Amino acid sequence: MSSHPTLKANKREESGTNVSRRLRREGIVPAVVYGAAQRTYAVQVDARQFGDVLREQSSGNFLLNLEIEGAEEKTKLAMVQSIQKNPLTGDLIHIDFQAVKANETIHASLPVELLGTSVGVKGGGVLEHQLHSIEVHCRPANLPERLELDISALQIGDALHVSDLVMPEGVETHVDGEVVVVIITEPRVAAAETEGGEEGAEPEVLTAAAED
Numbered sequence: 001m002s003s004h005p006t007l008k009a010n011k012r013e014e015s016g017t018n019v020s021r022r023l024r025r026e027g028i029v030p031a032v033v034y035g036a037a038q039r040t041y042a043v044q045v046d047a048r049q050f051g052d053v054l055r056e057q058s059s060g061n062f063l064l065n066l067e068i069e070g071a072e073e074k075t076k077l078a079m080v081q082s083i084q085k086n087p088l089t090g091d092l093i094h095i096d097f098q099a100v101k102a103n104e105t106i107h108a109s110l111p112v113e114l115l116g117t118s119v120g121v122k123g124g125g126v127l128e129h130q131l132h133s134i135e136v137h138c139r140p141a142n143l144p145e146r147l148e149l150d151i152s153a154l155q156i157g158d159a160l161h162v163s164d165l166v167m168p169e170g171v172e173t174h175v176d177g178e179v180v181v182v183i184i185t186e187p188r189v190a191a192a193e194t195e196g197g198e199e200g201a202e203p204e205v206l207t208a209a210a211e212d
Contacts, residue, residue: 004063004077009033011070012042024091033066033078033096038099043068047092054083058145059133061108066097077140080108100140107137110144112165112181116152116203120184125156131181134162134173142170151182159183 012030020030027049034040043066066078076099084093100106111133121127125210134147147165154160163177 003127004065005056006065006067007045007050007053009043009045009066009068011068012044015042020094020110024093029092029095031097033068033076033097033099035098036172043097045095050092050095058113059109059111061110063100063140063143066099077102079108079140102140104139105137106140106143107135108143109133111146113146113148114182115148115150118151118154118158118184120154120156120158122132123156124187125184126184128185129181130183131162131179134165134175135168136171138171138172142168144168144171149181151184153160154182154184156186157185 011030020151023030023044023081024047027047028044030052031045033043034038058084061079061081062079063079066076068074068076078099080095081098082096084095085091086093093173098106112129114127118127132155133158136143136147147167149160149165151160160181160183161177162173162175162179162181165181167171167173
């Protein structure tokens with residue numbers, strides 16, 4: 001089991017739009033914690049500290065140890081379920097944490113990372129990465145940071161599917177195994193020239209030999 005980062009939080013007694021705006025001006029992000037058979041309650045975290053943790057992660061769904069000052073159970077294992085950011089500035093607006101237990105199944109979206117450079121790409125082919133993330137379910141201890149797929153041997157016209165992903169022990173997905181993850185296609189220019197050549201070719205004219 002990999003170690004999880006730790007993030008400090010404080011229970012938040014006040015709520016409302018004006019309160020949230022004031023907190024954000026002070027560098028604090030409003031958040032909520034729910035799940036694991038507990039009531040939902042409000043917390044707040046330091047924006048810079050959470051940003052430091054976030055930069056070390058491969059995806060937006062990750063586990064951490066949430067140390068909540070003022071809570072009955074001070075430390076909780078939690079998953080970051082959603083992060084709201086200002087679309088213009090990128091500033092953090094709100095975070096949803098889901099408290100989880102070690103023996104329960106969790107659901108997460110994992111990034112699919114491609115390894116290597118395919119033979120087809122080296123030969124001029126075009127790589128199309130069609131599935132960048134995939135939904136999985138597992139126990140917290142089995143959750144990986146990412147799924148990796150080696151594409152080195154792919155030729156032009158080859159594809160890899162969800163069924164080609166090697167799932168770590170205890171990790172499963174309900175995504176159809178036939179869904180394409182990556183495919184190597186012909187160069188677009190070459191394909192266009194081929195199509196143009198077929199359409200623009202002059203028909204062969206056969207003439208009968210003149211009779212003497």
